[in-house]
Amino acid sequence: MTSVIDAAPARRAFRLTRLFQGLERVVVPGLLIAGWEAFARSGVLPPALLPAPSAVLHALGDWVFGFDETTQTYSGHWLRDAMASALRVFGGFALASLLGILAGVAIGWSRLFEKTLEPTLQMLRPIPPVSWIPLAIIWFGIADKPAIFLVFLGAFFPVLMNAIHGVKTVDHNLVRAGAMMGANQRQMLTDIVLPAALPSIFAGLRIAVGSAWMLTVTAEMVAVKSGLGYVLWDSYYFLRYDIVLAAMISIGLLGYLSDFGLKAVMARTLRWQQTTTVQGRAG
Amino acid sequence: MAAIELRNIVKVFSDKRRGRDLLTLDNIDLDIEANDFVCLLGPSGCGKSTLLNIIAGFEQATSGRTLVDGKQVERPGSDRGVVFQQPTLMPWLTAIDNIAFHLKLKGVGKAERYDRAMEFIDLVGLRGFEHHHPSELSGGMNQRVGIARALLMNPSVILMDEPFAALDAQTKLEMQEELVAIWQKRRCTIVFVTHSVDEALVLGNKIVVMTKRPGRIREAVNFGMPRPRDITSPEFNDAKRRILSLIREESTRLAQAS
Incomplete structure (x- = not known):
């Protein structure tokens, strides 16, 4: 006996569910923005102190495309400012990733490095990166270098800690299996320990890229005369809160994009790992 | 020359936290011939896995000699294939x-x-x-x-540490049959650790019964029942009875001693 099932209604219901799931994500931000716009227009606070979302969007638009010079000297300069910040993030983050992974794997793998290197690094770790600003300025002056140095400090330790953890928690039996198949010490490191530690290393990189953005902006507020953080602080002096907010949004967006890119690289590299959430498998 | 020669193997684990030593393997002496399918049978904690790890080279015996193909085992190597309890x-x-x-x-x-x-x-x-x-x-x-x-x-020998313990009953039976088929086809020496009497009797042509802590060899039983083995046949049951009585004697002895 065969039974025929008409799949069309099910498919329609599925499409509706998908639509609803799309809406789900925008309900809370939509309500927040609408409330903010209404509150700003009500006149309880002067518009200079709390610009409406529409005003912020206007400022951001002019900053990016330069259509009516609302943002004065910044008009049309967004790309230049964003690139300045992004390059600092990239420089500091790349250096921190390289050294963090190297040092972390060395400490996790070898007792010698653990004994000689780790105590010093663990003592430096609790010092907040921003407290290095005075030294960074006298060492490197006012330019890219102090910012990259700060980004490096902020990004290095998350990478280091996660790399150490990743190497130390490699399944002991995988190492035994490697030895059984005749791996020498170098192969054990490159063919077994390193790939096994990759998920942990990527977790460190994702934390690090967030810290990198935070520290770029901090550095730009004090020690650099360009970039999104500089625009933010400069606009604050001129009481242009619409530009301050536009800068905050830009930083949030670029930070999100960096994490998104990193996640894409991670998904490709760690294809073998099944991504599951508590509620079920995700994509 | 036997494929694997174990000479007076003693293994003592030092329990540092409690400050005492634990005798795990006590004077194990065993020869395993080439193309043997040997099952090491014993209760949990009898040191059978430790013995396998010593042959694999993952652990060192406190004293005694381990020879595979006449060569002293010092470290793990691809002349000894290991199948772990987890894959x-x-x-x-x-x-x-x-x-x-x-x-x-x-x-x-x-x-x-x-x-x-x-x-x-x-x-x-x-x-x-x-x-x-x-x-x-x-x-x-x-x-x-x-x-x-x-x-x-x-490899000249394959060492298996309860590889089917985590599988469901039906898959376990299939895997046991396949393993026997592979062993018959490829003619290799297998040392198989198990705590199941049935598994040992289905697989092995030599069953080494070990005692509980410290691990000693109670008896090595040759079991030449033709394959495929019918686990409901009288011959199989006789062998099972004999192995079980060996284990039971051992428990009674332990009970009396304590």
């Missing part, structure tokens, strides 16, 4: 890459690696799954990959 595959490699991992370590090119690994994919019945990752395969399939990986090295 212990590299999760980032596909089935075929896991099986051919030994060849990769030796620097063999990809085409030849895959070519040689396919033979073992077929042997363990995994054709069609060679490019799956361990996370996409069932426990039984992963254990097949583990067995193929050990066989590919063409």
Whole structure:
């Protein structure tokens, strides 16, 4: 006996569910923005102190495309400012990733490095990166270098800690299996320990890229005369809160994009790992 | 010359936290002939896995000599294939890459690696799954990959540490049958650790019954029942009764001693 099932209604219901799931994500931000716009227009606070979302969007638009010079000297300069910040993030983050992974794997793998290197690094770790600003300025002056140095400090330790953890928690039996198949010490490191530690290393990189953005902006507020953080602080002096907010949004967006890119690289590299959430498998 | 010679193996673990030593293996003396299928049978904690790890070279005996093909065992090596209790595959490699991992370590090119690994994919019945990752395969399939990986090295002995313990009853039966078929086809020496009397009798042609802590050899029983073995036959049951009585004597002796 065969039974025929008409799949069309099910498919329609599925499409509706998908639509609803799309809406789900925008309900809370939509309500927040609408409330903010209404509150700003009500006149309880002067518009200079709390610009409406529409005003912020206007400022951001002019900053990016330069259509009516609302943002004065910044008009049309967004790309230049964003690139300045992004390059600092990239420089500091790349250096921190390289050294963090190297040092972390060395400490996790070898007792010698653990004994000689780790105590010093663990003592430096609790010092907040921003407290290095005075030294960074006298060492490197006012330019890219102090910012990259700060980004490096902020990004290095998350990478280091996660790399150490990743190497130390490699399944002991995988190492035994490697030895059984005749791996020498170098192969054990490159063919077994390193790939096994990759998920942990990527977790460190994702934390690090967030810290990198935070520290770029901090550095730009004090020690650099360009970039999104500089625009933010400069606009604050001129009481242009619409530009301050536009800068905050830009930083949030670029930070999100960096994490998104990193996640894409991670998904490709760690294809073998099944991504599951508590509620079920995700994509 | 036997394939594996164990001479007066003693293993003492020092329990540092409690400041005392634990005698795990007490004077083990055993010869395993080439092409034997030997089952080490004993209760949990009798040191049977420790003994296997000593042969594999993962652990060192406190005293005594371990010889494989007349050579002293000092470290793990590809002359002794190990199948672990858990599959212990590299999760980032596909089935075929896991099986051919030994060849990769030796620097063999990809085409030849895959070519040689396919033979073992077929042997363990995994054709069609060679490019799956361990996370996409069932426990039984992963254990097949583990067995193929050990066989590919063409080792003189294969050491198996309760490899089917985590499988469901039906898969376990299938795997046992297949393992016997592989052993008959390829003529290799297998040392198989188990705590199940039935499993030992289905698989082994020599069953080494071990005593509980400290691990000693109670008796090595030769069991030449023709294969395939019917586990409901009188012959099988007689053998089972004999093994069980050996184990029971041992428990009574322990009970009286305490």
